[in-house]
Amino acid sequence: MPKKTDTPNRAMVLAAGLGLRMRPLTLHMPKPLLSVGGKPMLDHALDRLAEAGVDTAVVNAHYKGEMIATHLKGRRKPKIVLSPEDTLLETGGGVKKALPHLGPEPFYVVNADILWLNGPSPALRRLAAHWRPEEMDALLLLMATTRAVGYDGRGDYHMDPLGRLTRRGEGEIAPFVFAGVQIVKPELWAGSPDGAFSTNILWDRAQEAGRLWGLAHDGPWFHVGTPEALQEAEELLALGGARSIWS
Template sequence: MAAMEDAPQSPKRITRAFVLAAGLGKRMRPITATVPKPLVEVAGKALIDHALDRAAEGGIETAVVNVHWLADLMEGHLSHRVGGPAIVISDERAALLETGGGIRKALHHLGSEPFVVFNSDSFWLEGPRPNLPRLIEAWNPQTMDILLLVAPTATSLGYEGAGDFDMDADGRLAWRGEREVAPFIYAGVAILKPELFEDTPEGSFSLTLLFDRAAKRGRLHGLRLDGQWLHVGTPEAIEAAEARVRQSAQVP
């Protein structure tokens, strides 16, 4: 029998995800007065289906989706999805808990292993290698508490802000300074350890709290997106994103 150390290592696997889908989508009004933002269609498909399809392609087997605004529409749509991942609803009808509080409420569905977090409007054009498998492959729990998918600020379509992060040669992220412009923007996909939520407040809080803590410990890392991130934040951005999708489909 071959020695244990001679056996090939199994590929890294992360099988659970949390999809943030409870927000009010205020910047997308008037569309989101009657349609929750995750159900807004871009290139013929709801934003949340773009995210869930990417999750399935990356090996995610179970996705927990939180709902609050127009929750019945969200649940109805998700109940008719065909194919993976399996969907578990985390009901926030009683109170909107923000990004961190929503995940904390649903930790019992996510288990004790690291999991992926998706913004439900995370939308990008893939490069030669799909980005979620790249993110999972890059994950190293010995050196990282959080790994973010980050996109270049300068080439992200529909984004006009000053960026979020600087990144060093080892992939460690640092928040941009006040009045500075940073080269990378958070692209809405991350890997987190569930134990990071152990000393977080009850109720509503932002994931930024955990990003801050990890950055101060030197354990907030980033992976540069391979492709182009499309920021679909306003009604006007939908048309621009769809035009870019059409353009990419015509490139041989």
């Protein structure tokens, strides 16, 4: 049974990518500001975090970062702290730079190029309910590889019945792909490299210690990485008709 716990009140939103696969749409606009389902992807992520009780979100920015900064000026919930990157720091380095703003407690990290619809209960609150800090350094939201809209890879992880994760081997196909949402401890970055590096380094270390866990998402999920994937997401979201599919 998941252990009840307080929902993290801080979050990091990763919005610094170059959006190369999304060209030509990103020639004049950063990918997080592209609209899906009637509003920018970045706003979808921030709205979900606000609904989950997050009061402060750090948003990193690099490519066309001034447009992201301008877009976020009017937002009050959650409170926004910008973390501009003169040099692209990748996922791990970007979060490490922002750690002083994220505090000593576990926090959410959300990618800005994914969208999800909640299942029977909100995904962020499900993660918080399953979070066990005595056993976990990172808890990743996962999506079944065969049901991941806009994703054409071989998956990322195998998950045992308890939820512990093992990265797929070379040439394997894994049943789950990382869904771009996680709860992590700031201690995960202890001893991490300086400069640009991937969070994969930290996940592998947590896996070796038996402290990398997963939770399967129970609703629709969209990876919006290319113009074709963006169109597919729009078409599928439109099938919701008049009802508010983001509620």
